[in-house]
Amino acid sequence: MRILPVLCALLLVMLQGAAGLSLTRGTPQDCERRGGFCSHGSCPPGIGRVGVCSEQDFCCRTRWYP
Numbered sequence: 001m002r003i004l005p006v007l008c009a010l011l012l013v014m015l016q017g018a019a020g021l022s023l024t025r026g027t028p029q030d031c032e033r034r035g036g037f038c039s040h041g042s043c044p045p046g047i048g049r050v051g052v053c054s055e056q057d058f059c060c061r062t063r064w065y066p
Contacts, residue, residue, distance in 0.1 A: 025051065025052045026051055026052070026053065026059065027053065028053050028054075028057075030051070030059075031050075031051055031053050031059035034050060034051065034059065034061065035061055036050055036051065036059045036060055036061035037059070037060055037061075038053035038054075038057045038058070038059060038060070039057060039058055039060045040056060040057050041056065041057075041058075042058065043058055043060035044060065046062075046063075047060045047061065047062055047063070048060065048061060048062075048063045
């Protein structure tokens, strides 16, 4: 029974991590504030999706690797 609190804590951490992976819905202005641009249908190659501008448009931003 000592393992039950550990399993509950692990489940909560996994659920919070999964929620963080979803794309955030916003407006084109929100996308521009995040340093991105709206693209219809999909983002160009080499550009990552960072959010959703509308039902058909994605917020895209260049991936920066330090």
